[in-house]
Amino acid sequence: MEDFIVSPTKLGAGSYGDVYKVRSKANPENVFAMKVFRPSVRLGSSHGLLDSTVRELSCLFALRGHPHIVQMNQVLFYKEDVAVLMGYYPYTLFNVITQRSPAPTSIVARISLQIAEALAYMHDLNWIHRDLTASNVMLTEDLTVKVGDMGLSRNVADWMSGETVTAPYRAPELFTCDDATKSYTNAIDMWSLGVLIAELLEHRVWLFRNKRAGRIVYTTSEILQQVFEPEEYKKTGKKPAVFNIEGVLSRVIQKETAIKDVVFQLLTVDPGDRLTARGFLAQKRWRSLSKTVTPDEINVITTEIHNV
Numbered sequence: 001m002e003d004f005i006v007s008p009t010k011l012g013a014g015s016y017g018d019v020y021k022v023r024s025k026a027n028p029e030n031v032f033a034m035k036v037f038r039p040s041v042r043l044g045s046s047h048g049l050l051d052s053t054v055r056e057l058s059c060l061f062a063l064r065g066h067p068h069i070v071q072m073n074q075v076l077f078y079k080e081d082v083a084v085l086m087g088y089y090p091y092t093l094f095n096v097i098t099q100r101s102p103a104p105t106s107i108v109a110r111i112s113l114q115i116a117e118a119l120a121y122m123h124d125l126n127w128i129h130r131d132l133t134a135s136n137v138m139l140t141e142d143l144t145v146k147v148g149d150m151g152l153s154r155n156v157a158d159w160m161s162g163e164t165v166t167a168p169y170r171a172p173e174l175f176t177c178d179d180a181t182k183s184y185t186n187a188i189d190m191w192s193l194g195v196l197i198a199e200l201l202e203h204r205v206w207l208f209r210n211k212r213a214g215r216i217v218y219t220t221s222e223i224l225q226q227v228f229e230p231e232e233y234k235k236t237g238k239k240p241a242v243f244n245i246e247g248v249l250s251r252v253i254q255k256e257t258a259i260k261d262v263v264f265q266l267l268t269v270d271p272g273d274r275l276t277a278r279g280f281l282a283q284k285r286w287r288s289l290s291k292t293v294t295p296d297e298i299n300v301i302t303t304e305i306h307n308v
Contacts, residue, residue, distance in 0.1 A: 020033070021033060036078050036083045056149075068146060070148035073085040097204070104297050106297065112193065118145065122189075128186045132193065173187075
């Protein structure tokens with residue numbers, strides 16, 4: 001690490017490690033993100049690294065070179081821990097969703113197609129991301145997508161644990177997938193993509209409940225949980241919810257048919273009916289929309305992010 005200057009301020013922190021901004025001493029204009037993996041024990045122990053660390057490094061190595069996946073530049077030691085040096089990206093999709101103004105549909109189309117390109121590449125190589133969230137989709141200065149945070153990614157040949165997907169992005173089948181069967185596929189990533197598109201179009205994060213006209217509006221995640229885990233909700237005494245995806249997508253359903261059809265083909269309860277990544281990439285209207293992005297639209301979004 002003697003070749004780099006590490007910022008004392010963390011860019012982010014999670015269950016599996018902390019991320020720092022680092023600069024090259026030789027060329028300070030070269031900025032990177034360094035993820036320091038959290039060990040189960042120190043490296044001198046015979047127990048080695050956390051499984052999540054091995055998974056993430058394996059995934060990044062297997063997927064290196066794709067333009068919409070975070071690039072692994074170097075694996076190194078930081079103090080006593082394993083770290084990976086990656087590209088630095090100033091924004092996340094969360095920044096776009098929570099900015100003051102909703103993103104134009106053209107931007108939504110472009111971003112979602114780039115995410116789908118990353119997923120299609122992963123799925124073709126039998127990898128499932130398993131934790132696709134707004135915070136795990138990084139963006140460059142010109143809003144080019146870089147999918148990252150592969151700590152939960154799995155090769156489909158591996159044993160599949162139930163440890164998957166941040167709650168608001170969790171597909172319906174994961175509520176019924178017990179530890180004995182692990183019966184899910186890469187379709188769970190496509191549900192997560194559908195949630196991300198809906199969040200961009202709705203201009204809100206599904207994680208939070210809010211009150212409208214004196215009544216609580218449940219997030220889609222809560223509605224699904226009540227539908228697919230009714231016994232748990234009976235214990236709480238809450239009234240069961242009815243699953244109606246249109247009921248929580250007031251802005252999406254006002255869009256033209258070609259747009260809302262894509263969203264609803266991703267947010268379908270049956271994973272067999274859900275669009276695949278390749279199927280999503282083949283949506284002609286969506287692709288046409290993505291080509292109408294203007295530099296001014298990008299500048300408006302990045303300026304708003306900076307001013308938040």
